[in-house]
Amino acid sequence: MSKKIAFITGANRGIGFQTALDLHKAGVSVVIGSRDQKQGEQALRKLREAGEEADMLVFDVTNPSHHKAAYDYFHSRHGRLDILVNNAGIAAGGFPPVGPEHSTADVPAETLRRVFDTNFFAQVALTQTLLPLLKKSPAGRIVNLSSILASLKFHAEPGSPIYDAKSFAYDASKTALNAFTIHLAYELRGTNIKVNSAHPGWVKTDMGGDQAPMELADGSKTSVALATLPVDGPSGGFFHLDQPLPW
Ligand SMILES: NC(=O)c1ccc[n+]([C@@H]2O[C@H](COP(=O)([O-])OP(=O)(O)OC[C@H]3O[C@@H](n4cnc5c(N)ncnc54)[C@H](OP(=O)(O)O)[C@@H]3O)[C@@H](O)[C@H]2O)c1
Incomplete structure (x- = not known):
């Protein structure tokens, strides 16, 4: 069997680049x-x-x-x-999450x-386009980069790790991605x-900021594990490292 082929979006920097590097080191053609x-091109040189x-x-x-x-390239x-690692993502605004773009009552419709x-x-849309090619794989793996901030259970639960960390547009977009x-x-x-x-963890990247507790080298571990799941691994789950998270 030839090498596995992976596509990682938003991989010029941050968690996407680290995921590409780790998959590459594990023998995957990225x-x-x-x-x-x-x-x-700079990221590619490093890889x-x-x-x-x-x-x-x-x-x-x-x-x-x-x-x-992308379909034509892989085909x-x-x-x-x-x-397929659906890694590319944006926050609604800067950190700390204050201002109308993070608000539920005031978020502009455009944001x-x-x-x-x-x-x-x-x-x-990207996943739908590439699905016919993933169906040709003997072991297709799709990883959607969500966030613990997608968890409705945690958002509804006073005292949960994210109860006071609400940024409506970002959180709801990741909840939809989980659906x-x-x-x-x-x-x-x-x-x-x-x-x-x-959920990669709260990771030191441009999005996560310097105050994030997790180093970039560890921030790719969840994506890499889900991208290389064995045949008896889970599907339809939400994970941080090997721990399931509540939806
Ligand atoms: N860092 C964290 O603590 C954390 C926690 C939970 C979840 N996540 C999720 O993990 C993923 C990666 O986060 P990160 O921290 O590595 O973020 P990051 O440092 O801000 O990097 C984001 C990456 O996504 C790319 N991107 C943004 N919009 C795009 C678009 N329209 N098309 C293609 N690429 C696009 C960026 O490209 P440009 O360089 O061109 O902007 C960049 O490569 C995101 O989905 C994020 O929501 C991160």
């Missing part, structure tokens, strides 16, 4: 998506220092023509895709739409494809 060509087989697509997850280009070169476009609608995980996993039950949501 293709990184980067909105910016130069940043993508190639760790091995040969890596490539880069200029890729904006909100651009449907890029979805089609023509490999005839299949083994791993809500922009965050849902990237974190939900684009993830669904996609559950529904798609149900539809793909009985196939070779596993679909799971990952």
